[in-house]
Amino acid sequence: MRAVICKAYGPPETLTVEEVAAGPPGSGEVQIEVEACGVNFPDTLIIEGKYQIRPEPPFAPGGEIAGRIAAVGEGVEGLPVGLPVIAMTGYGGFAESVTVAAERVMPRPESMDGIVAAGFSMTYGTTIHALVQRAALQPGETLLVLGAGGGVGLAAVELGKRLGARVIAAAGSPEKLAAARAAGADETLDYRTEPLKERVKDLTGGRGVDVVYDPVGGTLFEQAVRATARNGRVLVVGFASGDIPRLPMNLPLLKECAIVGVFWGAFRAHEPEVNTANFQRLFDWHAAGQLAPRIERVLPLAEAPEALQALAERRVIGKIVLTTQAEG
Known part of the structure; x- marks a missing residue:
């Protein structure tokens, strides 16, 4: 099978596509024939040895895949051969086949194609939990x-709109703000040209927001905390800016707001039944046409370096998905 291989920690251009052997699944594992792989920010970190998971090279990056069960190991039930699934692999997903522990695999609706499914799990799973x-x-x-x-x-x-909230979307370009409006945002602001705290206060009549969803980190974090209302909750989702912020702790004291960590991986491990219920809700919304995942680009497996570089440089609106299908 073909796989994108990281032979040594380094930037995306050092990755290669090679033929590697696909071993059979062991006890408690399944082998999945991969249709497509989502590209996510942690993939840009894991290849440079900067993520909390540090596999020893050589390895394939790729933590999110969609495909069909190809083989089942001893002791696995409820995942028959041929079943369409999604899986959170941690790494190894940028390949035509992957073997993964059965508890990391979830059946997907037949109506959800592989491209959409490959870009669905991490973004929506993280967000509904948050x-x-x-x-x-x-x-x-x-x-x-x-x-x-x-x-x-x-x-x-x-999801904020589906849950009945008023949504203020903040991003760094007119194109990204247009995408947010198309996704249902009530208000938008460009934090490269507008002061975030002051603009949010204007949009809320001076009150501030109830919840902040922050996958960016950096200097925006403190501004967002300053823009919260009393009893607000600030969700720490990630650090796409590359900068883990520090916060003067008098701010949450004076504002009586909560700083709340979001670690979806730990949640999946500790509360799998609740995670499954979350996904049933998400699948139902998608089937009803109430969620519209934005897949900006679908690229062949061999273009994984380009996909990762675009993501690292924040040139992507929505998701990039890699396909294992024949390259024409």
Whole structure:
């Protein structure tokens, strides 16, 4: 099978596409014939040894895939050969076949094609957990989404609206803000040209927002905390800016707001039944046409370096998905 291989930690251009052997699944594992692979920010970190997961090279990056069960190991039930699935692999997904622990695999609706499914799990799974379990977002509350043009940002805009919130989308270009408006944002602001705190205060009549969804980090984080209302919740989702912020702790004291961590991987491991219920809700919304994942580009497996570089440089609106289908 073909796979994108990281032979040594380094930038995307050092990756190669090679033929490697695909071993059979062991006990408690399944082998998946991969249709497509989502490209996510952690993939840009794992190839440089900067992520919390540090596989020893050589390895294939890729933490999110869609495909069909090709073989089942001993002790696995409920995942028959041929079943369409999604899987969170951690790494190894940029390949034509992957073997993964059965608990990391979830059946997907037959109506959801592989391209959409490959870009669905991480963005929507993270976001529904953040907004429902961690923030307890309520109808009528105001949600501020930072990085609203990226994959998780657009998912937060969509899900915020589905949950009944008023959504303010913040991003760094007119094109990204247009995408956020198309996803349902009520208001938008460009934080490269507008002061975030002051603009948010204007949009909320001086009150501030109830929930902040922040996958960006950096200097925006403190500004967003300053723009929260009393009893606000600030969701720490990630650090796409590359800068892990520090916060003067008198701010949450004076504002009586909560800084809330979001670690979807730990949630999946500790509360799998709740995660499954989240996904049933997401699948139902998608089947009803109430979620519209934005896949900006579909590229062949061999163009993984280009995809990762575009993501690292924040040149992507929505998601990039790699396909394993024959390259024409």
